[in-house]
Amino acid sequence: MDYIKIIIxxxxxxxxxxxxxxxxxxxxxxxxxxxxxIGMGAAVTFxxxxxxxxxxxxxxxxxxxxxxxxxxxxxxxxxxAFLVQIVEIIVKKSVxxxxxxxGIYLPLITTNCATLAVxxxxxxxxYNLVQSVVYAIAIGxxxxxxxxxxxxxxxxxxxxxxxxxxxxxPMTLVIGSLLAMxxxxxxxxxx
Amino acid sequence: MESTLKNMxxxxxxxxMAMAAGLGYVYVLTxxxxxxxxxxxxxxxxxxxxxxxxxxxxxxxxxxxxxTFYPATNGGQLVGCAVKTxxxxxxxxxxxxxxxxxxxxxxxxxxxxxxxxxxxLGAKMNDPKFRDQFMxxxxxxxxxxxxxxxxxxDAISAATISSRAFCDGIQKAYDLYMKNFVKxxxxxxVKADSTAGKGGKHE
Amino acid sequence: MLKPILRPGxxxxxxxxxxxxxxxxKENPTFVxxxxxxxxxxxxxxxxxxxGMGMAxxxxxxxxxxxxxxxxxxxxxxxxxxxxxxxxxxxxxxVELVMKAxxxxxxxxxGIFIPLIVVNCxxxxxxxxxxxxxxxxxxALDGLGMGIGFTISLTLISIVREILGNGSFFTIPIIPxxxxxxxxxxxxxxxxxxxxxxxxxxxxxxxxxxx
Numbered sequence: 001m002d003y004i005k006i007i008i009x010x011x012x013x014x015x016x017x018x019x020x021x022x023x024x025x026x027x028x029x030x031x032x033x034x035x036x037x038i039g040m041g042a043a044v045t046f047x048x049x050x051x052x053x054x055x056x057x058x059x060x061x062x063x064x065x066x067x068x069x070x071x072x073x074x075x076x077x078x079x080x081a082f083l084v085q086i087v088e089i090i091v092k093k094s095v096x097x098x099x100x101x102x103g104i105y106l107p108l109i110t111t112n113c114a115t116l117a118v119x120x121x122x123x124x125x126x127y128n129l130v131q132s133v134v135y136a137i138a139i140g141x142x143x144x145x146x147x148x149x150x151x152x153x154x155x156x157x158x159x160x161x162x163x164x165x166x167x168x169x170p171m172t173l174v175i176g177s178l179l180a181m182x183x184x185x186x187x188x189x190x191x
Numbered sequence: 192m193e194s195t196l197k198n199m200x201x202x203x204x205x206x207x208m209a210m211a212a213g214l215g216y217v218y219v220l221t222x223x224x225x226x227x228x229x230x231x232x233x234x235x236x237x238x239x240x241x242x243x244x245x246x247x248x249x250x251x252x253x254x255x256x257x258x259t260f261y262p263a264t265n266g267g268q269l270v271g272c273a274v275k276t277x278x279x280x281x282x283x284x285x286x287x288x289x290x291x292x293x294x295x296x297x298x299x300x301x302x303x304x305x306x307x308x309x310x311x312l313g314a315k316m317n318d319p320k321f322r323d324q325f326m327x328x329x330x331x332x333x334x335x336x337x338x339x340x341x342x343x344x345d346a347i348s349a350a351t352i353s354s355r356a357f358c359d360g361i362q363k364a365y366d367l368y369m370k371n372f373v374k375x376x377x378x379x380x381v382k383a384d385s386t387a388g389k390g391g392k393h394e
Numbered sequence: 395m396l397k398p399i400l401r402p403g404x405x406x407x408x409x410x411x412x413x414x415x416x417x418x419x420k421e422n423p424t425f426v427x428x429x430x431x432x433x434x435x436x437x438x439x440x441x442x443x444x445x446g447m448g449m450a451x452x453x454x455x456x457x458x459x460x461x462x463x464x465x466x467x468x469x470x471x472x473x474x475x476x477x478x479x480x481x482x483x484x485x486x487x488x489v490e491l492v493m494k495a496x497x498x499x500x501x502x503x504x505g506i507f508i509p510l511i512v513v514n515c516x517x518x519x520x521x522x523x524x525x526x527x528x529x530x531x532x533x534a535l536d537g538l539g540m541g542i543g544f545t546i547s548l549t550l551i552s553i554v555r556e557i558l559g560n561g562s563f564f565t566i567p568i569i570p571x572x573x574x575x576x577x578x579x580x581x582x583x584x585x586x587x588x589x590x591x592x593x594x595x596x597x598x599x600x601x602x603x604x605x
Contacts, residue, residue: 019582021436070218073509074483113432113513165598173590181583194472210484217488224495310439311560311580
């Protein structure tokens with residue numbers, strides 16, 4: 001499979017948030033501002049691309065040779081949790097403002113289903129090491145794209161009035177629905 | 192509990208070991224049932240796509256170029272062959288089909304094994320309305336292409352990609368089947384194989 | 395759905411019954427806590443899938459809550475998250491293996507969302523907020539209540555999406571042949587729309603009955 005195809009599929013056609021429903025918690029939670037959305041996107045991209053490289057090696061050289069694939073979920077989540085800790089330390093030291101803005105969502109990348117899912121999907125699709133990392137980076141870009149789009153729209157929505165019952169999550173979900181509809185237009189782009 | 196280094200390492204490793212051991216135990220317990228469930232699925236799919244047979248096609252299965260062939264005989268006579276085939280051209284990637292061929296290459300029946308196509312659209316390929324149009328068709332005369340592409344297949348409405356992929360899967364199975372089983376010489380070898388394995392019980 | 399909402403909440407000591415009902419209505423994981431929303435959107439295409447996913451999550455919740463509550467005195471504070479995740483991942487793997495063996499069709503339909511229960515914030519959230527402080531029985535009840543609340547929400551969303559998008563109720567066709575269902579509701583945009591609108595309805599109900 002060529003890389004262009006993997007990249008286009010991962011960013012647009014099978015967008016991780018808008019068509020695969022992974023990472024929804026952060027999509028609803030940290031899309032209040034464009035700047036936080038970008039920061040979150042960058043953190044997730046870093047974690048999943050590192051994570052995919054490591055989980056791929058673990059899968060190929062430990063789990064499969066010893067026939068202990070049933071330990072896959074446990075080992076993968078450990079890798080993710082470990083990486084998140086590292087990212088947290090780096091961000092805290094180097095960009096403290098971003099650290100504060102991301103708040104609880106930074107440690108929550110561990111429980112962001114996108115990170116674990118991307119590792120599992122790469123294994124399911126039988127990608128090799130390079131494909132797996134390329135796939136993860138592309139997914140990260142797609143994730144950031146969806147986050148930024150949502151944050152941009154929500155910033156604009158702040159100045160508009162709409163029914164009280166719709167405030168907060170309901171409106172975010174309805175906007176998500178419209179975005180998902182727009183992204184459906186890309187389906188069939190890659191044969 | 193206090194977070195001293197000794198405590199942390201001890202607690203983390205002990206709990207991890209206990210959990211891994213427990214999980215290993217459950218794995219051993221469920222290993223049998225999981226294999227049985229997989230096998231039951233294989234058997235029921237093979238039985239569904241083939242005419243009546245009395246051998247055990249599962250025992251005689253052969254893998255050729257990624258596809259699995261299950262030759263079926265009735266009273267020593269070859270009555271057909273089920274082929275587990277796949278396509279990667281589906282809307283959501285790969286899906287698997289089981290196609291039953293009669294000895295002359297006519298399609299007996301097709302069922303969908305595993306798919307993750309869109310519910311309500313591509314997933315409708317497992318509806319009898321779509322998949323049964325292939326019954327009794329011989330690809331020597333039947334144009335296995337959706338009508339949009341100039342063929343004879345009625346595509347699922349609004350799911351042309353899935354329908355095309357479905358045809359692709361069948362075509363792949365047909366080509367390999369004709370190449371490996373129907374051409375004069377290899378046919379004889381299949382027959383010899385199937386009589387040898389006649390003792391196998393089929394459930 | 396309405397009856398329990400109307401029932402006045404008794405503000406006495408947190409009895410066991412209260413631990414149980416808490417997750418169903420007052421702190422419903424989907425519509426109030428908004429935790430674990432990925433499966434809420436992804437697999438709610440048919441009633442069976444929604445119900446199955448809810449039950450699988452409920453099983454994990456009960457198991458992990460019980461284990462964490464038993465082990466709570468042996469878990470050093472600083473590594474508690476790591477220990478919780480180990481325990482949860484084990485419970486999920488157990489449920490995964492059991493489903494693979496006994497309900498293979500449901501397992502196939504839910505696919506990757508079964509292993510992803512590990513990262514469902516709901517499970518870790520209950521471990522952190524409840525199981526590590528309370529007794530074993532109360533934790534089990536809390537897990538069960540949360541699990542049932544989650545199952546109810548998932549099934550509710552699934553039913554709406556299945557009826558509108560596929561014209562069927564638990565795979566039984568209910569619209570006349572020839573009529574076209576609104577496919578959009580089974581597709582990704584419909585997931586967001588259904589969840590969003592149901593959420594707004596719940597908000598309105600909550601305000602009306604002051605829950």
